[in-house]
Amino acid sequence: MKTKTETPAAMLEPAGMRAAKIIGVGSAGVSLLEVMNRGEFTGAGFAAVNTDATSLAGSTVALKIHLETRLLRGLGTGGDPERGRAIAEEQFTTLKTACEGADVIFIVAGLGGGAGSGITPVLARAARETGALVLAFVTLPFVCEGNRRQQQAQQSLEQLRAVADGVICLPCQKTFKLIDENTSVLDTFRITGELLVQGVRGVWRLLTRPGLIQIHFDDLCALVRNRHSESAFASVEASGPARSREVVEKLLNHPLLEEGRVLAESEAVLVSMMGGRDLTMAEVNRVMEQINRHCERAQVIMGAAVDEAMKTRLSVTLIAARQNPDAKTEAQSGAPASVECADMSASRSAGRRQVAAVSGESAPQSGLSLEQREQVLARHNSGRARKAMARMRQAQLPLAIISKGRFDKSEPTIHKGEDLDIPTYIRRGVALN
Amino acid sequence: MFDDSSIIVGLEIGTSKVCAVVGEQGADGALNIIGLGQARSRGVRKGEVADTAQAEEDVRNAIVEAEQMADVEIRNVYLGVTGGHIRGFNNRGVHPVVSADREISEDDVQDVIKNAKAINLPTENNVVHAIRQHFFVDGQDGVINPAGMLGSRLEVDVHVVHGNTNRLQNAIRLVKGLQLEVDEIVFNGLASSLALLTGEQKELGALVIDIGGGTTDYVVYAGGVIRHTGVLAVGGDHVSNDLAYGLKVPLSRAEKLKLEHGSAWLDEKIKGQSVTITNELGLPLKTVNVEHLQRIMSLRLEEIFQLVAQDVEQAGLFDFLRAGVFLGGGGARIPHIARLAEHALQMPVSIGQTNSISGLKSALDQPEFFTAIGLVKFGSFKTRKRESKSSLARDIKGTLRRFLQRP
Numbered sequence: 081m082k083t084k085t086e087t088p089a090a091m092l093e094p095a096g097m098r099a100a101k102i103i104g105v106g107s108a109g110v111s112l113l114e115v116m117n118r119g120e121f122t123g124a125g126f127a128a129v130n131t132d133a134t135s136l137a138g139s140t141v142a143l144k145i146h147l148e149t150r151l152l153r154g155l156g157t158g159g160d161p162e163r164g165r166a167i168a169e170e171q172f173t174t175l176k177t178a179c180e181g182a183d184v185i186f187i188v189a190g191l192g193g194g195a196g197s198g199i200t201p202v203l204a205r206a207a208r209e210t211g212a213l214v215l216a217f218v219t220l221p222f223v224c225e226g227n228r229r230q231q232q233a234q235q236s237l238e239q240l241r242a243v244a245d246g247v248i249c250l251p252c253q254k255t256f257k258l259i260d261e262n263t264s265v266l267d268t269f270r271i272t273g274e275l276l277v278q279g280v281r282g283v284w285r286l287l288t289r290p291g292l293i294q295i296h297f298d299d300l301c302a303l304v305r306n307r308h309s310e311s312a313f314a315s316v317e318a319s320g321p322a323r324s325r326e327v328v329e330k331l332l333n334h335p336l337l338e339e340g341r342v343l344a345e346s347e348a349v350l351v352s353m354m355g356g357r358d359l360t361m362a363e364v365n366r367v368m369e370q371i372n373r374h375c376e377r378a379q380v381i382m383g384a385a386v387d388e389a390m391k392t393r394l395s396v397t398l399i400a401a402r403q404n405p406d407a408k409t410e411a412q413s414g415a416p417a418s419v420e421c422a423d424m425s426a427s428r429s430a431g432r433r434q435v436a437a438v439s440g441e442s443a444p445q446s447g448l449s450l451e452q453r454e455q456v457l458a459r460h461n462s463g464r465a466r467k468a469m470a471r472m473r474q475a476q477l478p479l480a481i482i483s484k485g486r487f488d489k490s491e492p493t494i495h496k497g498e499d500l501d502i503p504t505y506i507r508r509g510v511a512l513n
Numbered sequence: 514m515f516d517d518s519s520i521i522v523g524l525e526i527g528t529s530k531v532c533a534v535v536g537e538q539g540a541d542g543a544l545n546i547i548g549l550g551q552a553r554s555r556g557v558r559k560g561e562v563a564d565t566a567q568a569e570e571d572v573r574n575a576i577v578e579a580e581q582m583a584d585v586e587i588r589n590v591y592l593g594v595t596g597g598h599i600r601g602f603n604n605r606g607v608h609p610v611v612s613a614d615r616e617i618s619e620d621d622v623q624d625v626i627k628n629a630k631a632i633n634l635p636t637e638n639n640v641v642h643a644i645r646q647h648f649f650v651d652g653q654d655g656v657i658n659p660a661g662m663l664g665s666r667l668e669v670d671v672h673v674v675h676g677n678t679n680r681l682q683n684a685i686r687l688v689k690g691l692q693l694e695v696d697e698i699v700f701n702g703l704a705s706s707l708a709l710l711t712g713e714q715k716e717l718g719a720l721v722i723d724i725g726g727g728t729t730d731y732v733v734y735a736g737g738v739i740r741h742t743g744v745l746a747v748g749g750d751h752v753s754n755d756l757a758y759g760l761k762v763p764l765s766r767a768e769k770l771k772l773e774h775g776s777a778w779l780d781e782k783i784k785g786q787s788v789t790i791t792n793e794l795g796l797p798l799k800t801v802n803v804e805h806l807q808r809i810m811s812l813r814l815e816e817i818f819q820l821v822a823q824d825v826e827q828a829g830l831f832d833f834l835r836a837g838v839f840l841g842g843g844g845a846r847i848p849h850i851a852r853l854a855e856h857a858l859q860m861p862v863s864i865g866q867t868n869s870i871s872g873l874k875s876a877l878d879q880p881e882f883f884t885a886i887g888l889v890k891f892g893s894f895k896t897r898k899r900e901s902k903s904s905l906a907r908d909i910k911g912t913l914r915r916f917l918q919r920p
Binding site: 490500501 | 558746754755764805809812816
């Protein structure tokens with residue numbers, strides 16, 4: 081795909097991994113990079129991008145990109161994503177150079193603020209134009225942070241979806257299930273951050289470690305593309321002889337998976353397993369069998385890897401993506417969606433390099449605003465895109481979620497992981513014709 | 514004033530109905546049911562109070578009705594409890610006999626029972642019942658009364674039923690809020706088994722399954738004692754809910770369809786049959802396939818029996834059920850339910866009947882009142898015990914009475 085120029089290739093080559101970069105955007109992204117245990121991400125380049133100098137000063141990352149112009153007068157974006165985007169467009173070439181040399185780029189950011197929401201989509205676009213695959217891990221703000229931030233985050237997420245290969249997004253609100261009354265604000269943010277980092281780590285391991293069962297980045301992207309309206313993360317660990325069983329139990333009791341209900345509703349599930357040298361195929365099989373049973377409707381993609389450092393522990397990271405229940409994204413039609421489709425069909429037929437060419441061709445000046453770019457792009461591909469869109473829409477009809485009727489609000493009756501409140505004939509798959 | 518009979522009231526706050534049964538215990542200990550009050554329950558889900566205000570109103574209505582029928586004033590009740598949080602297990606207490614002559618004294622018996630009742634429960638849980646099973650003297654099984662026997666080591670098994678304290682308290686507080694005293698709380702499954710089983714059946718070994726609106730309670734007797742109890746928080750409500758979902762009709766309509774056309778066993782004859790739902794003006798609204806209706810029901814009920822069977826099997830008690838299985842609760846009224854249960858459990862199943870109680874025929878024959886009747890029976894055991902203890906007081910009462918009756 082691309083010649084490896086500055087790859088710390090020695091580490092990556094054996095696993096068949098490409099050069100990777102992890103870029104944190106905005107204050108949240110930069111501090112998330114700090115949370116990450118860099119030792120685990122051997123071979124990855126780290127970079128921090130922000131408009132706020134103080135946040136960058138506190139970072140230990142090697143490559144810091146301070147986006148600064150007279151426009152901001154050193155004051156950051158002030159929570160306005162328009163400013164963030166403006167400055168990112170202005171410094172587009174800087175961002176692009178920062179992305180050079182990597183084949184896979186992870187973007188870590190907290191959406192909702194000025195820098196995170198504004199810069200991330202632009203950075204993703206810059207990264208793609210260098211020919212890299214882009215996977216974004218983003219958080220959505222807490223509900224209590226206000227409507228405006230929510231909207232900004234949603235908007236940014238839409239834009240990000242249009243340009244990134246995959247977006248995995250964690251609504252912070254979900255972490256409420258992990259914390260109790262006495263958890264401090266600091267701890268809460270730490271937990272949220274940790275969750276996201278777990279997600280990154282899971283994917284990272286999946287891609288880099290020598291696998292019993294290998295997984296390719298393209299599979300991953302195909303899986304998360306278009307489905308990433310909301311994701312649930314869970315990462316559990318266990319050791320001892322009964323570890324495979326314990327892991328499954330822990331997973332199903334994980335608060336973020338809502339006792340396995342999330343699994344049942346999810347459309348795509350990614351499982352990353354990691355064990356020491358003694359990880360057996362039987363164990364992998366046992367775990368996957370259980371997980372598959374709980375998410376029959378989902379497309380499951382799995383990888384199992386070996387890491388010496390794990391000793392006798394077995395760790396499983398699970399990312400489940402489901403369709404947005406209120407289908408807000410579905411309703412939104414027109415330009416951004418068709419861009420996505422156009423992109424996809426193009427990349428399918430002609431490979432990534434050409435996509436970059438197409439977007440370059442249709443958007444000659446990077447100074448153009450994103451909406452304009454999308455419109456141009458949409459017009460450019462409108463005929464084919466519409467056909468492709470119609471096909472895709474059909475494939476994505478939301479699956480009916482089984483309502484529990486009168487037991488909706490009462491405590492669920494769980495018996496051996498089965499929710500007995502759901503009608504028996506549905507659980508047993510008896511067809512009524 | 515000096516009436517020898519005493520009034521015992523059993524109150525069951527169920528998921529589908531609140532039911533109060535008034536019993537009268539004569540001087541000879543015979544129990545007679547004299548009153549019954551019931552009200553549709555609206556504030557209970559899965560056997561536990563979910564809406565206090567509504568539940569309170571329903572309890573009040575039921576109590577008032579029972580009072581009117583029996584012509585008594587109700588002050589104390591035996592309260593039935595259930596819910597998915599209730600669990601039962603067996604525990605053994607040990608006590609060394611230390612006296613020089615190795616004779617087991619009454620104190621030793623009390624001590625060993627106390628030891629058996631000292632159980633490590635989670636702090637938020639409370640014991641509902643600790644029921645004595647058999648004594649062991651030096652490992653010898655099946656001793657009923659060890660006092661006076663010789664031995665060095667006395668053991669006893671108790672069956673402990675426990676539940677979450679707060680959730681048990683919810684029901685108790687509700688009743689207390691109505692200015693009623695709660696004599697004791699009783700596990701619903703235990704109450705049903707008391708109403709249904711004769712001494713002989715308990716001795717042979719029997720499984721009682723009470724399918725209520727919100728929960729299915731079951732109790733296993735073997736060798737004359739309770740060996741296992743359990744609650745499955747699935748009941749008739751689930752059947753209605755399944756129907757509402759599967760036939761795409763409102764819940765109230767599903768409830769009605771269940772009563773009118775429901776069956777636990779799929780009848781060959783109904784294949785392809787359908788019923789038309791009409792609105793209050795008689796206009797057809799929707800056609801429902803009876804086969805689907807019965808299949809949905811039958812699957813759910815079969816699952817309930819399978820889960821109960823699994824649990825009993827796990828407790829290792831399946832081979833002890835020589836008297837068979839007895840069904841109670843509103844679920845026992847479903848047509849062909851016994852047939853389905855026989856199929857699922859591979860064992861003779863019959864609908865229960867109340868024994869050794871006389872009184873209102875209308876109440877005694879209905880399986881849904883078994884629990885409340887059993888509560889009264891439980892109460893009668895307690896009062897009998899209490900009376901035999903306070904025999905001195907009774908003697909004085911008797912003398913006074915004779916004294917007064919003499920003109």
